[in-house]
Amino acid sequence: MSTLLITGGTVVSSTGRSRADVLVDGERIVAVLEPGSNLLGTDLAASVDRVVDATGKYVIPGGIDAHTHMQLPFGGTEASDTFETGTTAAAWGGTTSIIDFAVQKTGEAVETGLEAWHEKARGNCAVDYGFHQIIGGVDEQSLKAMETLLDEGISSYKLFMAYPGVFYSDDAQILKAMQKAAELGLLTMMHAENGPAIDVLAQQLHDQGKTTPYFHGIARAWQMEEEATHRAIMLADLTESPLYVVHVSAKQAVDQIAAARDRGRNVFGETCPQYLYLSLEEQLGATGDPAWGEFEGAKWVCSTPLRSRAEGHQDAMWQGLRTNDLQMVSTDHCPFCMKDQKELGRGDFRAIPNGIGSVEHRLDLMYQGVVTGEITLERWVELTSTTPARMFGLHGTKGVIAPGADADIVVYDPAGHTSIGVGKTHHMNMDHSAWEGYEVDGHVDVVVSRGSVLVSDGEFHGRAGHGRYLKRGLTQYLV
Numbered sequence: 001m002s003t004l005l006i007t008g009g010t011v012v013s014s015t016g017r018s019r020a021d022v023l024v025d026g027e028r029i030v031a032v033l034e035p036g037s038n039l040l041g042t043d044l045a046a047s048v049d050r051v052v053d054a055t056g057k058y059v060i061p062g063g064i065d066a067h068t069h070m071q072l073p074f075g076g077t078e079a080s081d082t083f084e085t086g087t088t089a090a091a092w093g094g095t096t097s098i099i100d101f102a103v104q105k106t107g108e109a110v111e112t113g114l115e116a117w118h119e120k121a122r123g124n125c126a127v128d129y130g131f132h133q134i135i136g137g138v139d140e141q142s143l144k145a146m147e148t149l150l151d152e153g154i155s156s157y158k159l160f161m162a163y164p165g166v167f168y169s170d171d172a173q174i175l176k177a178m179q180k181a182a183e184l185g186l187l188t189m190m191h192a193e194n195g196p197a198i199d200v201l202a203q204q205l206h207d208q209g210k211t212t213p214y215f216h217g218i219a220r221a222w223q224m225e226e227e228a229t230h231r232a233i234m235l236a237d238l239t240e241s242p243l244y245v246v247h248v249s250a251k252q253a254v255d256q257i258a259a260a261r262d263r264g265r266n267v268f269g270e271t272c273p274q275y276l277y278l279s280l281e282e283q284l285g286a287t288g289d290p291a292w293g294e295f296e297g298a299k300w301v302c303s304t305p306l307r308s309r310a311e312g313h314q315d316a317m318w319q320g321l322r323t324n325d326l327q328m329v330s331t332d333h334c335p336f337c338m339k340d341q342k343e344l345g346r347g348d349f350r351a352i353p354n355g356i357g358s359v360e361h362r363l364d365l366m367y368q369g370v371v372t373g374e375i376t377l378e379r380w381v382e383l384t385s386t387t388p389a390r391m392f393g394l395h396g397t398k399g400v401i402a403p404g405a406d407a408d409i410v411v412y413d414p415a416g417h418t419s420i421g422v423g424k425t426h427h428m429n430m431d432h433s434a435w436e437g438y439e440v441d442g443h444v445d446v447v448v449s450r451g452s453v454l455v456s457d458g459e460f461h462g463r464a465g466h467g468r469y470l471k472r473g474l475t476q477y478l479v
């Protein structure tokens with residue numbers, strides 16, 4: 001067991017900040033001390049195995065990205081990050097835990113889908129990882145299988161109101177799954193978009209020759225998200241199932257969540273960096289270059305889609321993060337290369353695999369909200385680490401810098417700078433970046449996962465297989 005002392009930094013939690021030294025023994029934090037403390041008269045800095053100087057820097061709990069899709073089969077291809085490349089990129093960006101979505105495909109047993117996900121991840125992760133369970137086919141068998149999820153360390157499962165014929169559940173299926181979830185205490189996660197109506201709109205646009213990536217966002221209009229969010233909330237209300245709406249991007253959907261929360265319901269919302277910074281206008285081609293209006297926009301095809309800046313959706317997401325109508329920021333990391341993957345949809349936006357890769361950049365991108373005054377430093381930590389831990393049953397072990405917690409720690413340099421893009425900061429297995437050219441304040445300097453230094457001095461010291469499977473408990477976020 002080795003010891004590590006992080007000295008001279010400002011420890012930031014979701015509730016405050018203070019100058020403190022952090023002592024790590026083995027995999028755990030053992031003490032948070034007055035700066036320069038000498039424990040029992042010994043010179044602490046001289047007696048530990050390693051000292052990390054965090055003078056002038058923030059010391060924060062390692063990021064938890066609760067929405068990733070490594071190796072997800074989707075749209076006739078597979079998300080391009082493996083658990084190894086994706087979690088390595090996560091580590092570079094200060095994310096020390098991910099929660100990925102194990103998939104049960106229609107017609108397959110839940111246990112089979114889950115075991116396949118363990119196979120993909122086991123021994124390959126650079127950071128700790130847990131799973132949510134996608135239920136892609138709600139029937140008697142999968143409802144029964146939900147009863148075993150908690151024993152597997154899975155306290156949340158996801159349904160889709162989108163993607164008919166793939167992961168889609170109809171209202172009857174949703175109702176049954178939510179009843180079961182309420183009985184078991186599981187958190188229902190919902191992809192809330194009206195899939196059948198979207199498919200009709202997409203077909204009509206296609207038939208009118210409107211086939212470029214931009215029309216992906218037009219087909220997935222905000223009404224489709226508002227309507228589905230409302231319906232999900234009503235079904236959750238009726239069944240008394242706590243509900244977590246994933247990747248919220250429409251301001252009208254935030255209004256639905258806020259209204260439910262005002263009624264005291266256990267309804268939560270997550271947004272993603274892309275919905276805070278990027279917009280549908282980008283896909284149309286703000287540069288005036290017709291190429292952007294043609295296929296370049298495929299880089300930003302994701303669901304829910306990027307939305308119009310002029311309509312104020314981005315502002316509404318920041319507002320929701322401030323008012324706690326949105327509680328978390330995850331990435332929905334679902335990377336596809338342009339070559340051979342996004343390319344599948346050249347000439348037909350419906351065939352572009354959906355997803356953006358950001359697992360590496362979440363802390364930096366969200367720190368910009370601190371720089372611009374959208375959120376406080378403490379809220380930054382809360383949105384990216386502390387709430388994900390509480391929401392998904394990891395509180396105490398993850399999400400805090402406190403004695404007894406796992407030593408998952410990031411030393412963040414507010415005076416540093418990060419250039420995002422391929423050939424710069426880019427360890428994701430993608431041939432492009434949705435964030436190309438973003439120059440951001442702040443820098444992830446040192447990343448510690450369960451006491452092991454994964455990143456320091458611009459070098460990666462981690463390894464595939466360091467990351468452990470996280471058996472999660474029930475959500476700790478209910479009112």
Ligand code: URP
Binds near residue numbers: 069303356
């Ligand atoms: O575009 C996205 N979000 N792809 C991943 C699948 C999903 O809906 O989360």
Ligand code: ZN
Binds near residue numbers: 191246247
């Ligand atoms: Zn989704």
Ligand code: ZN
Binds near residue numbers: 067
């Ligand atoms: Zn997703």
Ligand code: ZN
Binds near residue numbers: 413416443
């Ligand atoms: Zn630095």
